[in-house]
Amino acid sequence: MTHAAAAEEDNAKARDVVADEIAPEPLGVIQVRKYQLLHEASLLLGGMPTDPYYKGLTASLGYTWHVDEDIGVQVLQFTYALNLDTNLKKALIRTAQASNGNADLTFPEIEWIADVGHVVFKPIYGKEALFNRSVIHLEADLQAGPSFVRRNSKNNSFCLGVDAGFGFRFWVEEWLSVRFDMSELVYWVGGSPTTAMRLTAGLGFNLRGDD
C-alpha cells in the first residue's frame, strides 16, 4: 500500500468516527395522551361460561380511581350473576330422580362477587387509524386483586378469592369508552380452589372531577 493510499484510508476511518459521533440518536416521540382518566364509573355486562352446572349472565357496576397514566385502583366492582342451568345439571337431576327419587342435589352457584381494591396497571396507550380515515384511541390494562364471592350454599357461602385479568378500551368521547375485559377468578371453598372465568363488555364513564 502506498503512503497516499494509507493516508486516504486513515482519513476515511476518521470521517466514519466523526460521523458516528455527530449522528443524532433517533428520537422516539410520545404524544401527550388525548384522553386521561381520573374517576371512572363502569357498567359491564358479561358471562361466566366455564362452570359445568350453570352459565352465569353478569351485570357489574364499578368505580375506579386512576392515580396516574400507568396505575389505577379499582376501588369496588360489584357483580351480580343470573344463572342458567346447563344440560349436565338437568341430566344429573333427572338421573337422581329416576334412580332413587331423591333430587335433593346441591349445585352451589355464585350469586355475586365483590372485587375490592384491585390494582390496575395500564402499560399500553395508543391510537389506531380506522380504515385510514379516522383515529381511535385505545388503552390496554392488566388488573389483579382480592374478591369476595357469595354462593347459594349452606356451607361456605362466603369465600375469599383472587382475580386477575386483562382488558382494553376504545374511547368514544372524552367521557365515554367501550371496555372489554377478561379475567380468571380463583376462590377457595373450604380450602380447595375453585375457578370462574369472567368475560365482560360495557361502558366506562370518565368523571374527571376537579383535577
Added chain:
Amino acid sequence: MRQGLVIATLLAALLTPVVGRAEVNFEADRPRVFSIQERPYRLRHEFQLGLGVMPLDAFYVGVTAQAGYTFHFTDFWAWEIAAGTYSMNFDTALTGNLNDKYGVVPVREGGERIKAFATTGVVVKPLFGKLALLNSDVVLSETFFVAGLGPMLKGEYKRPTGVLGVGFRFWSGPMLSWRLDIRDYLIFSTWKPENSLSIMLSGAFNYREADTAVAP
C-alpha cells in the same frame, strides 16, 4: 325629532350584538384536519405459529398448537388460506367430582372432544396504529377480525365449523410480529352449534417481496 333619534339609537344598540353574533367565527369553523401516517410495516405472505388454550369445555381443557398461512391482498383485506390446529386435551376434575359427589360416570368421557381442525377465512384489518408502552417505547399495532369455516375432528367425527374472531398484532420489526387471537368456534354437531372459545398467542413471520416493501 329628538324622540325619533333616541329610538333609533336604542334600536341600533339592541341590534348591534345580533350583528356581532352573525359574524363567522373562522377559528371555530375551520375544518378539522386529521393526519394519518403511512404504515411503516406491511404484510404480504404471513406464516404463523401459535400456542393457545380452549378453556370452555367442562370435561377437559385443550392446549392447542396452530400453524397457518395468510395472504394479505391490501392493507385492509387478507385471506387466511389455511390454519391447522391440534388440541392436546387434559381432563378437568369434573369427571372425578361427578363420581365422588353424585355417583355417576359420564358417557363417552362427557362427549366428543376436539382433536384437530382446519379453517380458512376472510381477514379484515380496519385498525392500524401505534401504542406507547409505559410512555417510553412505541409499538406498532393492528386490530383485525376473522370470519371463516372448515372441518373439525371432534371425537371420531368430522364436524362443520364456523369461526369468528378478533386479533391484535404487535410488530417487533418488518418481518416479525406477535399476535393475540381470541376466536369463537361454532361447531355444528347438530343444527344448534356448540361454542368453543380459543385464546392464542402466535409469532407471525412476514415475507414481502423487496419491490413492494415500504421503508420504515
